[in-house]
Amino acid sequence: MTPYTTNLGSSQEIPGVMLQAQMISQLLSAVLDGRPLLWTRSVWEETIWVGGWSLVGSLLAWYLRRLGYFYLAIAVAIACLYGICLVILIQAGGWLPLVPSALALVGSGGSIAFYKASLTRQVTDS
Known part of the structure; x- marks a missing residue:
């Protein structure tokens, strides 16, 4: 679990695999869609x-x-x-x-x- 802080200042956790998936999604969209x-x-x-x-x-x-x-x-x-x-x-x-x-x-x-x-x-x- 990776901790992060929300806009309201409270601390939450996100699973590491979700964080990695989000980063890979951004990179793939940049490469494949030209975004x-x-x-x-x-x-x-x-x-x-x-x-x-x-x-x-x-x-x-x-x-x-x-x-x-x-x-x-x-x-x-x-x-x-x-x-x-x-x-x-x-x-x-x-x-x-x-x-x-x-x-x-x-x-x-x-x-x-x-x-x-x-x-x-x-x-x-x-």
């Missing part, structure tokens, strides 16, 4: 990826004056992010962080938009 093996980037590369999408959200919020245009641009950016991640997964077998990138995009853009709105209110109230 690429899954790969990921290093932690710092994924951090740059997520940070880049955060920067995109911030720039969209900073430069777009109308809120409707901002919402549309964020929706288009999320669709582009999804498309990029999907194409890389299907074509090259790469696994890029989609959800953290989308959250960074929306969170940073929303923060900057909220900041700009509060500045506008302060100027009009004065």
Whole structure:
């Protein structure tokens, strides 16, 4: 039995023969079906990826004056992010962080938009 940890942190065991069968299945699919093996980037590369999408959200919020245009641009950016991640997964077998990138995009853009709105209110109230 080979121990492994689940996403919830609990320790479980998997029979060694099942683990070997899974690895052989992956290798055979790669060879016979031409399917690429899954790969990921290093932690710092994924951090740059997520940070880049955060920067995109911030720039969209900073430069777009109308809120409707901002919402549309964020929706288009999320669709582009999804498309990029999907194409890389299907074509090259790469696994890029989609959800953290989308959250960074929306969170940073929303923060900057909220900041700009509060500045506008302060100027009009004065």
